[in-house]
Amino acid sequence: MMRGPRLLATAAALACAVAFVPDTAHAHLVDTRLGDFYSGALHPLTDLQQVLPWIALAVLAAFQGAQRARWIILVFPLALAIGGIASLAVPLPSFGPLLGLVLVAVTGLAVAAAARLPLGVLLAIAVVMGLLHGAQNGAAMVATTDRLLFLSGMTAVGYGVITLATGSAIAFLHGAPWRPIALRAGGSWVAAVGIMVLGLHLVRPVAG
Amino acid sequence: MSGRAFIARAATAGTSAKPDAATSPAGGVRLGGRALLAPFAALGGLAAALLCLVVGLLVPATMARAHEATMAVITLREIAPGRFIGQWTMPPVDLSLQPIFPPHCTWEPPELVCGARGLTGQLSFMGLGSKQSVATIRVIPHEGPMEVYTVSAAKPTVMAARDPGTDLAVWRDLAETYVNLGIDHILRGIDHLLFVLGLIWLVKGGWKLVKTITAFTVGHSISLAAATFGWVGVPERPLNAAIALSIVFVGVEIVKLQRGEVGLTARYPWTVAFAFGLLHGLGFATALTTLGIPQATLPIALLFFNVGVEIGQLTFVAVVLALLWAHRQAQALLPRWGAAIPAYVIGSVASYWFLLRI
Known part of the structure; x- marks a missing residue:
């Protein structure tokens, strides 16, 4: 009787994995008709490879307790902004997509394990993720983009998502004992998708 | 075919002095310390307000570039x-x-x-x-x-419409156009959003906030209608300056409240919100009056535009309240010594706009 849901789960995981393949995560400016602030805000939200690890990071932070978790509300948006600004001067590193996938897998695994991390390690993950995603979003700007507005929008949405996800995860963890298990199960999914796509990325034959 | 109207669906609608940005809501970040928490003083809000300051400082300069028209x-x-x-x-x-x-x-x-x-x-x-x-x-x-x-x-699309009569398709076109225009206008109107943010900050939540926001809505709906129908008219520049001044007022009221003084807004929040709503409504009206909408479609345009403004405003309020809740869950609140900073930042930004607009 369990085969149906399992098959469904496997299909969903594969679908996520396909959605995550780095080649599909190319630069994509989103025209919101509301100007570059909102384009910058919407840009990361259209990329599952960014939003999913943000939420995983927030859940991971929530597992550390509110006293530690609150630091990522400050650190992550700052790192995102710095990454975006850095993209104006420094080209994206070639290992960026690989690092992005590693971050997905690592945060997913840590959530699945409900790992208790030192604050420094948690913040290091937040900083690396913020810098990388900030740079990736910043690199999507074109010559006509108002950089200040775009980066402001990106930072604002990073702050909004990480704050809402962290607060929600902390609130969710208070209560019935199944709740941490549910979040850990979600983390295992993120880890599975990250590892699958990482595998695809590493074994992909080199063109030419 | 008479009675057609041309209605601009302004992708760049808004008053000229408005920076193109949105406000992130306030919450509070307490980075250690056992000081009494100020739940509505968020570092996120502070960061957003600082961001607004930078945007406010830089955007007008870039908008003022000369552009050759052919x-x-x-x-x-x-x-x-x-x-x-x-x-x-x-x-x-x-x-x-x-x-x-x-x-x-x-x-x-x-x-x-x-x-x-x-x-x-x-x-x-x-x-x-x-x-x-x-x-x-x-x-x-x-x-x-x-x-x-x-x-x-700068305004890449225009809407052509006619008196809808009983034509459902035309009604749908008008609704889509003006609801979107209203949403666009409020979301691009950082000064209006900053004022609403100030109200939320002052009133904090609950029914008092519902009444205050409703009073603001009623106020701006009345003046929006009056200005759109041409019953009242205020020159744009002093109007925008007065709107900026209303945000300064809210900033001062927040500081007063934090010092334990009971200001005008703390005593009569809905009255103040209604009065300033009248002012902001005149500002909203500039988005419609500059389009030159014919009388035949004006009431309908006004209705849908106002609906759009309310959708945008309520969305903003919902996001701010959600962020405040999340900040409280994460105990991410400013220490007492920093609680007044966001209010000063809001006041400074609004003062700068005021000086820019007079």
Whole structure:
């Protein structure tokens, strides 16, 4: 009787994995008709490879307790902004997509394990993720983009998502004992998708 | 075919002095310390307000760049209901410039066929840019006066509409146009959002906040209607300056409240919100009055525009309240010594706008 849901789960995981393949995560400016602030805000939200690890990071932070978790509300948006600004001067590193996938897998695994991390390690993950995603979003700007507005929008949405996800995860963890298990199960999914796509990325034959 | 109206769906709608940005809501970040928490003093809000300051400082300068305008005019003469013959009466500099008509119209130069719905819907031009920055469509209908639509690189689309009567499709077009215009206007109107943020900060939550926001809504709806119908008129520059001043006032009220003084807003929040709502409504009206909407569609346009403004405003309030809740869950609140900083930042930004606008 369990085969149906399992098959469904496997299909969903594969679908996520396909959605995550780095080649599909190319630069994509989103025209919101509301100007570059909102384009910058919407840009990361259209990329599952960014939003999913943000939420995983927030859940991971929530597992550390509110006293530690609150630091990522400050650190992550700052790192995102710095990454975006850095993209104006420094080209994206070639290992960026690989690092992005590693971050997905690592945060997913840590959530699945409900790992208790030192604050420094948690913040290091937040900083690396913020810098990388900030740079990736910043690199999507074109010559006509108002950089200040775009980066402001990106930072604002990073702050909004990480704050809402962290607060929600902390609130969710208070209560019935199944709740941490549910979040850990979600983390295992993120880890599975990250590892699958990482595998695809590493074994992909080199063109030419 | 009489009674047609041209309605700009302003992708860049808004008052001229508004920076193009949105406000992130306030929450509070307490980075250690056992001080009494100030739950509505968020570091996120502080960061957002600082961001606004930077945006406010930089955007007007970039918006003020000179831009060379070269005009192209195409004239459409209606030869039968829904059928037009088009001709460039002022040919474009850039020959790749092409008009884009609503999907239900078929454009096979020089003939445009729109059928029973007529020429209603979104109009635009393909190829607007540095070479050709402005283009105009002139429509000479079978009956009624000539209509003129101007599209520019800054305002890339224009809506053509007519008195809806019982035509559901036209009603839908009008609703889509003006609800979107209202949402666009409030979301791009950082000064209005900053004022709403100040109100939330002052009133904190609960029914008092519901009453205050409702009073603000009623106030701006009344003055929006009055200004749109031409019953009242205020020059744009002093109006925008007064709107900036209203935000300064809210900033001062927040500081007063934090010092334990009971200010005017703390005592009569809904009255203050209503009064300033009247002021902000006049500001909202500039988005409509500058479009030159004919009287036939004006009440409908006003209704849908106001609905759009409310949707945008309520969305903003919901996001702010959600963020405040999340900050409280994460115990991410400012220490007491920093609680007043966001209010000062809001006041400083608004003061800067005030000086810029007088």
